[in-house]
Amino acid sequence: QVQLVESGGGLVQTGGSLRLTCEASGRTRYISAMGWYRQAPGKERELVATTPGREYIKPVDSVKGRFTIFRDNAKNTVYLQMNSLKPEDTAVYYCHAHTSSGPIEAPLELDYWGQGTQVTVFS
Numbered sequence: 001q002v003q004l005v006e007s008g009g010g011l012v013q014t015g016g017s018l019r020l021t022c023e024a025s026g027r028t029r030y031i032s033a034m035g036w037y038r039q040a041p042g043k044e045r046e047l048v049a050t051t052p053g054r055e056y057i058k059p060v061d062s063v064k065g066r067f068t069i070f071r072d073n074a075k076n077t078v079y080l081q082m083n084s085l086k087p088e089d090t091a092v093y094y095c096h097a098h099t100s101s102g103p104i105e106a107p108l109e110l111d112y113w114g115q116g117t118q119v120t121v122f123s
Contacts, residue, residue, distance in 0.1 A: 002026045002112040004095045009117030012085055016121070020080040022095030022114055030099040034071060034078040038091035038119075045094070051078060063089075085121045092116040 008020040024031060035050030049069035068081040078095065095114035102108040 002028060002031065002097050002099060002110075004097055004112055004114035006093070006095045006114040006117040009093060009119045011120045011122065014086060014121055014123045016085050017081070017083045018085065018119060019082070020093055020095075020117060020119075022078045022080075024076040024078075024097055027099065027101075028076045030101040031076070031097050032100045033098040035096050036069065036078070036080045037094045037096055038089075039094070039116075040088075040091040043091075048093070049080065050096075082119070085119075087121045087123050090119060090121050092118050 003025045004022055006020060006022045008018060010018060012018055020036065022034070022036070024034065033050055036048040037045050038048050039045040048063060049067060051069055051071045066082065066084045069078065070081070071078045080093070082089065094116045097112045099110045099112070100107045
């Protein structure tokens, strides 16, 4: 089992910044990727950014140039730095971790989610 605890959400004005933090505990040695998803009201959950084993990776198109994901493996923590926030960024942001364990021939792949943190951007 892996537990994910998010923090850092809140209310911010357009153009402002927030940093989300997600700390993992439990069977962290099996984590192969960590990242952030978001879900706006009435919409499906979408991928914001992910780190597949590297310290840094560019986020998806809709947040390029504004959001940065980075991971501290020593602390089992992943961060999402969000700058130049827009009202359309308003959503619940979820931390995600993917684990892979067991034999290479037939690994056990599992996904874990945090409880979500609300980000609200007002104009």
